[in-house]
Amino acid sequence: MRKNLVLVIALVFVIAFSGIVLAQEEEISLTVAGGAVGQEKELTEKAAEMYMEDNPNVTVEVLETPDLANDRLGLYLQFLEAESPEVDVYQVDVIWPGDLGEHFIDFYDYGAEEVVDKHFQAIVENNTTTDGRLVSMPWFTDAGLLYYRTDLLEKYDREVPETWDELEETARYIMEEERAAGNEDFYGYVWQGDAYEGLTCDALEWIYSNGGGKIVSTDQEITINNEKAIEIIDQAAGWVGDISPTGVTGMGEEDARAMFEAGNALFMRNWPYAYALASQEDKPTAGNFDVSPLPAGDSGSSAATLGGWNLSVSKYSEHPEAAAKLAMFLAGEEVQKMRAVEGSFNPTIRSLYEDEDVLEAVPFFGSLYDVFTSAVARPSTQTAPQYNQVSELFFQAVHSVLTGESDAQSAIEYLELDLMDTTGFETGEPTQP
């Protein structure tokens, strides 16, 4: 009996004191789930430190999440299904706010009104749910770019390609010359061909630039089954094992970057983040490459898929107010500028595209401003909440053509039927750029 009493008293003390400790210092610990592609994690940690300097009572931890967007979504869904308070701020893909909106707080409740006007309007609209809640703060935007080796184009006296045919021709020519000169591992063009969301981005660029529409039009019509789309997918399948390594059908962003940075590729399709990394001094590509818009197809204009990531605060966070403040700081001007200068992450704040420091560090932000503002969005809003299924059907169909398992026509015909089955939409004519 006495023993029990002692135990109870001890327990009361522990509880009481821990309560007092909490009340006195208001120590808050926040966790940010962020990406780790390239320099991402490093820069997020740096931004977290900047925040902790100003707010000594807050500890910010960065949780490293998988590189592939699908895997990352899987992790997030598990946290959200369990209504876990473990993660406070999530880094979410531009295609997720519609699907995951119900789990996030509305930034308008925490004073976002004052800052949203500074950001790209298209992204703010993308992040606003149908009932007018701003569930994500824009963090950085992305668009597909063509990276090319300036030194090699100069050596063989070739121009930067403006059409896919030119790209193919130039790539084949220089690849053969370079191989004959001794670099047997040299390839013409590397891109994202693995069966994942990245392939959806790449293939959308081919198809839209060729006049084949954007899979599902803004009016919710399925437009994928057309000659232009089939033609360009066939052309891309021809690259595999020719100007691109056969292994390109297993490549993601980081695989393509590794090959380009090693000096083994002439052209690369990638996001802007690779610019700062490929410019690092000890790399063979430093000073020997530049970027341009991706080549155009039959439509005559080039297309870049809109990418980018946003920050959302979980409804299940224990400190939603502090977390919202942190998210808005991370998405604010100071951090976005730091990320632009050090990591070539595209700001979502318009004024930063005129900032001298930013333009000095990443000159193409100024020259390719139009590419970023007119990027083509994946059909995530028109197909929500089924976008993931739509995208998976699409990239599996394209992947089966790339690996030669299926011919482009059958794959696309089946894709059309599958999309009708999944979304319930009718078919229609593709929209032109």
Next chain:
Amino acid sequence: MATSSSSNLAKEEQKLALKLLIPAFLILVIIALYPLGQVFYTSFTNREFASATETEFVGLDNYQALLSITIRELPPVIDEETGEQAVDEESGEVVFERPIRVLPRDPHLYRPSFEFSFFGNKYVVGARTPDFIRAVWNTLVFTFFSVFFETLFGLVVALVVNSEFKGRGAMRAVMLVPWAVITVVSARMWEWMFEPTRAGLFNMLGDRFGLIDGSYSFLSNASLQLPAIIAVDVWKTTPFMALLILAGLQMIPNELYEAARVDGASKIRQFFNITLPLLKPSLAVALIFRTLDALRVFDVFQVMLSQKRYSMASFNYFQLISARQMGMASAIGVIIFIIIFAFAILYMKSLGVDTE
């Protein structure tokens, strides 16, 4: 009188035994039966993962969507000019109608799973979820070959480390290293070795010794994917097999071999008449362990092939995470459960494992 009192006592004891069993039973209910029942129940609904959308009871719809298959004959394409079956000019093979024109679309879309020829006619097997049918097939192929090679190599390794030689203890420890490496890590290591350029070990070796022309992309070439994955699993799990078999070997009394030697039996005779029969129980246990484990393979497939090719478990994962169809994913879980259960019973019957 005496009998009734003793039976009373027996009843009392039985009651006590039941009471004592309650905690164990409760734990079993909480950690095994409840989740299992939940999965069974969810498999009859269209529940969405991490979403507030209303869940409806849909009966057997999920199972029908997963398991419906149909076989159709592909009619030959008749060349209009000659009136005979058209022949492909490039390959010289006769041309058949494409499956998309043959398979039913209403009320449900059937997609081609695979095609086969039989007496000159060509047939297509269509399924509503061909990815799942293929995932089951991949898993069965994976299980058969990986378990076969693991048992074979495991037996060899066990026989070697069971014999007397210098440094046997160290050898036994070293043997276990692949098994100790976390699967995700070893899968990543192998992924690097399988790199499709000469940066990968296998392509580099093949190139150096002039064995291959160009480079193989092991993980995106459909015919190399399963062999590559099986190689990883065999490398990783052979030590485990060897360990189990080694335990069996050590239980065989030495006197038997001495007696056999006295009788003049050769080493090979000793192996087939003494070692193998006495090893059978341990082999059976090892086989059951590995087969059931291989049937629910997830990590190697997830890391190395992701969405390029599925095992049953990784297909289940993507149904849940990517498509967010929890009802469908639960139905897949139930089917995996039933398949594994069937294998377990099959093994117990055919290998005569003592169930007592």
